[in-house]
Amino acid sequence: MGICYSSKPKPRDVPIVSVQKQHDTLEPARPRADSFKYDASGRRLHADCTPLSEDAVASDKLYVLPNDDEEMERLHMQHYIVRLLFGGNYSAPVTKRLEAPGAKALDLGCGSGIWAFETATDFPQAEVTGFDISPVQPGTVKRKNANFIVGDLTYLPLPFEDENFDFVYMRFLITGLRKEFWPVLIKEIIRIVKPGGYIELMEFANPAMQGPTKVPNLVAFMAQGVMARGGDPDISRKLKDYLASSPETTEVNEVTKPLPTCPHPSDTKAVRLARMYGDDVTGVLMGVGAALIAKGVCTEEQYPGLVRAHVEEMLATDHTVYWTRAFARKHGGLEE
Numbered sequence: 001m002g003i004c005y006s007s008k009p010k011p012r013d014v015p016i017v018s019v020q021k022q023h024d025t026l027e028p029a030r031p032r033a034d035s036f037k038y039d040a041s042g043r044r045l046h047a048d049c050t051p052l053s054e055d056a057v058a059s060d061k062l063y064v065l066p067n068d069d070e071e072m073e074r075l076h077m078q079h080y081i082v083r084l085l086f087g088g089n090y091s092a093p094v095t096k097r098l099e100a101p102g103a104k105a106l107d108l109g110c111g112s113g114i115w116a117f118e119t120a121t122d123f124p125q126a127e128v129t130g131f132d133i134s135p136v137q138p139g140t141v142k143r144k145n146a147n148f149i150v151g152d153l154t155y156l157p158l159p160f161e162d163e164n165f166d167f168v169y170m171r172f173l174i175t176g177l178r179k180e181f182w183p184v185l186i187k188e189i190i191r192i193v194k195p196g197g198y199i200e201l202m203e204f205a206n207p208a209m210q211g212p213t214k215v216p217n218l219v220a221f222m223a224q225g226v227m228a229r230g231g232d233p234d235i236s237r238k239l240k241d242y243l244a245s246s247p248e249t250t251e252v253n254e255v256t257k258p259l260p261t262c263p264h265p266s267d268t269k270a271v272r273l274a275r276m277y278g279d280d281v282t283g284v285l286m287g288v289g290a291a292l293i294a295k296g297v298c299t300e301e302q303y304p305g306l307v308r309a310h311v312e313e314m315l316a317t318d319h320t321v322y323w324t325r326a327f328a329r330k331h332g333g334l335e336e
């Protein structure tokens with residue numbers, strides 16, 4: 001049983017970065033009829049994103065996961081894994097800056113908006129903006145100092161002025177961006193940070209290499225698909241270097257947290273994290289089910305059982321997965 005992805009991305013006939021009219025105005029996040037499409041299993045995706053089962057050579061919108069309520073619940077749970085693992089919503093020393101009146105924070109690829117909401121709650125003086133290709137964030141029931149706008153990270157320049165934000169945060173875009181685009185986007189993020197402000201980027205290490213061997217390794221199939229479309233499964237290990245390579249950054253740092261899949265039973269926090277991680281992987285795999293089925297991994301009837309078997313074996317095999325945050329300060333500001 002297996003699927004075949006071509007190992008090398010084919011040459012592209014569209015530029016990586018396209019400047020689009022879309023960013024001439026900022027659009028508040030409101031679902032429109034043409035915002036969505038549905039896959040064979042009925043899961044809702046962003047209309048412009050190319051499912052994992054399809055060739056994405058001519059598109060910059062690689063993102064493969066759904067944007068429906070089920071996925072929003074997974075993102076919430078994943079957010080709490082991150083909080084528990086790292087002990088907070090960010091690692092950069094931004095507290096003082098975000099407490100100052102007029103402070104501004106931006107969450108790129110904000111998903112459900114949970115990070116933006118919590119940051120807006122923790123820093124009522126700050127104005128927090130969430131930016132995502134999918135208009136799925138709450139429009140009315142929200143904090144006054146949190147706002148959401150629709151936009152595409154692959155259209156540069158981003159629709160923000162130079163030196164605009166005290167803190168720009170971006171998390172879990174691993175399946176959504178091309179390898180060669182990451183350093184371009186990071187440079188663009190640095191442009192919109194105020195002198196003395198901070199950038200923080202968070203991704204996880206490719207978990208596919210340590211997956212199950214007794215049952216088909218579904219995460220490996222997914223990672224192969226992401227790679228074949230030009231994504232970078234090793235991006236978490238490069239973030240710090242990309243930040244450090246800019247002459248505009250200083251105090252570049254990295255925090256990597258291990259998440260063991262078979263912790264000692266007495267370590268209740270680690271046991272809880274491993275269980276939550278199992279649910280997270282289940283949610284991701286269910287989200288790409290239609291694509292993997294279309295690629296010939298198994299039948300629709302077999303898929304949920306294979307996901308269960310994958311996660312059971314993964315949690316019974318002693319290994320560690322790693323989640324990394326890289327952060328930096330932009331030169332300048334009162335501190336210098």
Ligand SMILES: C[S@@+](CC[C@H](N)C(=O)[O-])C[C@H]1O[C@@H](n2cnc3c(N)ncnc32)[C@H](O)[C@@H]1O
Binds near residue numbers: 170171
């Ligand atoms: C895995 S989710 C992570 C969401 C959020 N950062 C979190 O950690 O909960 C990735 C998010 O990136 C968004 N995304 C993917 N490609 C994008 C693009 N080209 N422009 C803007 N957002 C994008 C998706 O819609 C999705 O909400």
